[in-house]
Amino acid sequence: MFKISFAATSLLFVGCAFGAPALAHEHHHGGKAIADIVDGQGQTKGQAILTQHKDGIHVDVKAVGLPAGVHAVHIHTTGTCTGPDFTSAGGHWNPGKKQHGHDNPAGAHKGDMPNMTVGADGTGMLTTTVKGATLKGGSEPLFDADGAAIVVHAAADDYKTDPTGNAGGRLGCGIVKAE
Template identity: 60%
Template sequence: MRHSILAMTLSVSAMLTGCATTQDEGVDGTASASAAAVLLAADGSSRGEAKVTEASDGLHIMVDARGLTPGMHAVHIHGTGSCTPPDFTSAGGHWNPGNRQHGRDNPAGMHMGDMPNMIAGADGSGQMEYVIPGARLNNGAMPMLDADGAAIVIHAQADDNKSDPAGNAGGRVACGVISGG
């Protein structure tokens, strides 16, 4: 009896180990690249984290932000991996390898770095998940992590999803350099 319980325990343990997700496993279950960013305010205080995971359908962006003014905030991928305070303009414009105009509602848009707005609750925290279709982290014709890298930026206001070049989203209140991959 004791031997069969031990065998069953080892068998269940082996099955559970086989089901575990590894850090290098993408959201679609295949091995893939991932990257992350620590979001900081101009004073260096933490504003959260972002994670980027490459999958067969594109880049999955997950943002977990805190310390924001309650309300709607634009979140974009910017084309340069630099976050120099106080205004974070070192991150450059939106990631736009296809040389398109800005905004999901712009008939001539959109930048690859254009993403939906994020709502920060009364406590200043907000979460967002978005897939950039067809995008790749560091391979393909237009990788996000090219020679000068990329950054994720949270803006003070909402993106109007049509005005070029940045959707009237206001100042940059948090920035994180995307690294890894």
């Protein structure tokens, strides 16, 4: 009986030891949100998954059916995506009242993210972390009274021009919804 219990405990320990890194990698702290990105005609153009981690909000964007090239992707202040121009999403999420752009000495907005490259096949991916940001809780959470949106722009962000980075029109928009 002791040998069976010891063997079972040993297997459990080994299983936990080898499974721990995978579980730790998938663990998030404080929530998850999804934004289904559509174009001005309501056609699906991708999805953004936002996950709270200790260091900030991790953002994974997958896009389809977009023009090839480099496109700005930003978090916008309002959770409304009225097409065709998506101006209803407001400006960039900027709780710190900074200027636009990672290359601007007076920047950046919390909603400023790296550009996404879209290939000839119309697909693109972006993975980034919005450092110090929170989905909920804290003094400046993304989930506030009017929500938030992920917007894909027609052009690249130049990372310095205030307030938009010369990113051009809005090709796609997705309302950020808690999951």
